[in-house]
Amino acid sequence: MSELRPLQGPDDPRLAELADLHPVVDPEALDAFAGDESVVAPVRPGAAVEARSVAQIQQALAWASRHGVPVTPRGAATGKAGGCVPSPGGLVLALGGMNRITAVHPEHGYAEVEPGVVTGAFRDAMEQEHRLFYPPDPASLDTCTLGGNVATNAGGPVALKYGVTGRFVMGLTAVLPDGSVIETGRRQPKDVAGYDLTSLLVGSEGTLAVLAGVRLGLLPVPREIVTVLLEFARIDHAARAVVDARGGGVLPRAMEFVGPTALARARVARPGAFGIGDRCGALLLVELDGPEGTTAALLDRFLDGLSHPPLAVRHARTPAERSTLWETRRQMSKLVKQGAAGWVSEDVAVPLGTIPSVIARLQEIAEGHDVAIATYGHAGDGNLHVNVIWDAPEHAPRGHAATEDVMAHAVSVGGTITGEHGVGIAKRAWLPGQLGAPMIALQRAIKRQWDPAGILNPGKVL
Numbered sequence: 001m002s003e004l005r006p007l008q009g010p011d012d013p014r015l016a017e018l019a020d021l022h023p024v025v026d027p028e029a030l031d032a033f034a035g036d037e038s039v040v041a042p043v044r045p046g047a048a049v050e051a052r053s054v055a056q057i058q059q060a061l062a063w064a065s066r067h068g069v070p071v072t073p074r075g076a077a078t079g080k081a082g083g084c085v086p087s088p089g090g091l092v093l094a095l096g097g098m099n100r101i102t103a104v105h106p107e108h109g110y111a112e113v114e115p116g117v118v119t120g121a122f123r124d125a126m127e128q129e130h131r132l133f134y135p136p137d138p139a140s141l142d143t144c145t146l147g148g149n150v151a152t153n154a155g156g157p158v159a160l161k162y163g164v165t166g167r168f169v170m171g172l173t174a175v176l177p178d179g180s181v182i183e184t185g186r187r188q189p190k191d192v193a194g195y196d197l198t199s200l201l202v203g204s205e206g207t208l209a210v211l212a213g214v215r216l217g218l219l220p221v222p223r224e225i226v227t228v229l230l231e232f233a234r235i236d237h238a239a240r241a242v243v244d245a246r247g248g249g250v251l252p253r254a255m256e257f258v259g260p261t262a263l264a265r266a267r268v269a270r271p272g273a274f275g276i277g278d279r280c281g282a283l284l285l286v287e288l289d290g291p292e293g294t295t296a297a298l299l300d301r302f303l304d305g306l307s308h309p310p311l312a313v314r315h316a317r318t319p320a321e322r323s324t325l326w327e328t329r330r331q332m333s334k335l336v337k338q339g340a341a342g343w344v345s346e347d348v349a350v351p352l353g354t355i356p357s358v359i360a361r362l363q364e365i366a367e368g369h370d371v372a373i374a375t376y377g378h379a380g381d382g383n384l385h386v387n388v389i390w391d392a393p394e395h396a397p398r399g400h401a402a403t404e405d406v407m408a409h410a411v412s413v414g415g416t417i418t419g420e421h422g423v424g425i426a427k428r429a430w431l432p433g434q435l436g437a438p439m440i441a442l443q444r445a446i447k448r449q450w451d452p453a454g455i456l457n458p459g460k461v462l
Contacts, residue, residue: 006089115147
């Protein structure tokens with residue numbers, strides 16, 4: 001790869017050429033483009049531009065390619081792995097202003113959007129205006145963007161039944177580092193002509209191309225949804241229920257686990273969280289959907305299949321009750337960290353049958369390093385959000401050692417270091433341990449083929 005040549009400050013003569021192409025963000029405002037929601041330290045970029053069109057993305061990338069300036073694409077910066085933290089002296093290419101739903105084709109089952117469309121707003125628009133369902137629902141859906149979701153292959157609770165973002169990406173408009181544009185994918189359910197470059201770009205975290213447009217598949221809106229909170233006295237009973245669910249022949253659309261440490265910290269931060277009693281040691285938030293008149297029977301079959309009946313089964317009887325339960329669940333990341341001196345948030349995913357043993361091992365790791373580990377997440381598809389938390393600054397080494405053990409254990413049982421947050425900067429050191437040297441070498445070769453100058457999001461993933 002060519003040697004990168006970062007910008008040398010606001011007086012760098014290359015910026016005058018960039019400013020002739022389209023407006024450059026005021027240098028005084030660059031701090032707003034420095035970080036994301038991870039613990040990765042923010043980096044003030046050398047410059048930033050806010051793209052409003054494919055042509056502007058092309059111009060910015062062609063300029064960066066000519067001058068060897070590293071480029072970091074940026075959406076809403078809700079990422080948890082440092083994927084949009086810029087390179088020193090680099091250019092941030094902000095895509096939040098490209099926020100139009102450009103076309104909806106109900107008869108074909110897809111919509112076309114720009115990358116800056118907010119995920120929750122898109123889901124609401126599809127349901128309210130077209131009676132169509134876009135399932136992916138990451139916790140930050142009210143602020144995160146569809147382009148960022150595609151770049152990290154984001155998930156969410158209903159990925160259990162419907163799959164993560166990549167399952168719904170039918171095609172992409174992608175701008176290559178030299179400014180050229182490619183169109184990938186399909187407009188119909190089937191297409192096996194040539195290599196699946198769409199799937200390669202999904203989850204590539206801005207390291208291969210900049211996503212300028214997305215074609216997303218849509219489904220009919222489910223006719224009926226039932227939401228229940230299952231309270232368990234013991235964590236192992238709740239963990240076993242996750243595995244039992246598969247054997248019962250019922251696939252919930254969501255099955256969220258909250259362990260005792262996460263539950264206790266959430267209840268301190270928000271008294272009355274989930275509205276549960278003191279006997280509850282762990283819980284599952286379960287949601288099923290289907291045709292009208294079917295969900296009650298599905299729920300009965302689901303409950304009958306559990307090895308350990310829950311202490312209580314609480315139905316969300318109204319939309320408001322359902323909304324309250326899900327709002328608390330979506331706030332768990334913030335609730336469990338309240339008052340902590342430091343933390344590391346991980347999103348391992350493991351084979352479903354290992355869930356009970358993995359959760360037990362996480363408790364042992366916490367005790368062994370004398371830290372708190374708050375575990376919750378999309379346990380129904382094996383995705384656990386593991387928050388290693390310490391309450392005094394001097395305990396940070398314990399927390400990082402515990403995190404190492406968590407990641408090593410996830411890989412040892414056949415799991416992954418990240419189920420949905422991506423690798424970014426925060427997890428790149430662990431990637432070779434999961435993939436091995438031959439796979440890393442192959443991925444580096446793919447990176448060189450797509451980005452020979454190495455300007456796209458350098459230092460991320462690999």
